[in-house]
Amino acid sequence: MAEQTNLTQFEAIYSELRELLLNHARFYNLPPGDLEILKANLEINLVGGTYDRGIAVPNTASILIGATLDKEQYKQAAALGWMVELLRASFLMSDDIINGSISRRGNPC
Template identity: 40%
Template sequence: MASSDAKAQAKKDFEDVFAILAEEFLANVNSRKLPEEATEWIRKNLYHNVCGGKMNRGMSVVDSLKILKGAEASAEDLFKARVLGWCVEWLQAFFLVADDIMDASITRRGNPCWYKMEGVGTIAINDSFILESSIYFFLKKYFRQEPYYVDLLELFHEVTLDTELGQLIDLITAPEDNVDLNRFSMEK
């Protein structure tokens, strides 16, 4: 298989897992007896915000497994790496939805930002929380039995805090209406 064929297949294999995860999460939502309208809202949130990116972060999880295990990587190992990769993509989507609101962005990935979609507005804040919470649903479902489960939880929480602290610094040191380059130095 040519290199471009292998890359295309790897991308397809990764993308195929998204639909599985989306349906699993939506089934979990349905089990909570929410109105059908809420489930459909979440479906739109997932497909609008998690899909459509380059998926470099998520696919790098799979690539890392292949580097570490090589031919020893089983189908189950690869599937779980794809799940974990999608958790990374879900985390990125959570950050982007919130960031777009904070930055008053108009478009994301060539489409209107989620909060700019008709009828969404500030509901997108809660939608970003749902994206984040779904990560922990997947981690529990697929990794709870693993000895590294707590390490994964802690890692996602630490990355989230670090990103949120970085976002705070971005927001308070460079407000768009008051750009002051004196606030920046090599030490900051």
């Protein structure tokens, strides 16, 4: 039987992925302060919630192979799940810009 990912497991790899994204962004020689803006953007727009879409990725991978994912398989599937969450966050940010929203769930956009 395939094992299901829980919220704690999924959140556990976020900090490593955040650092990978920030390290990648450093190669673009961004203006001073932009890395901090990117980091804040990730924290504000990506962290929190149920992560249903992201968690579905390692769960689906486990179901498809018919077994519990090993550590490396889980890390890869969860990383893809976080990218799904990042894509979703970008859609929400675009929607907020288009609609001229000033808050989402009580927090500033």
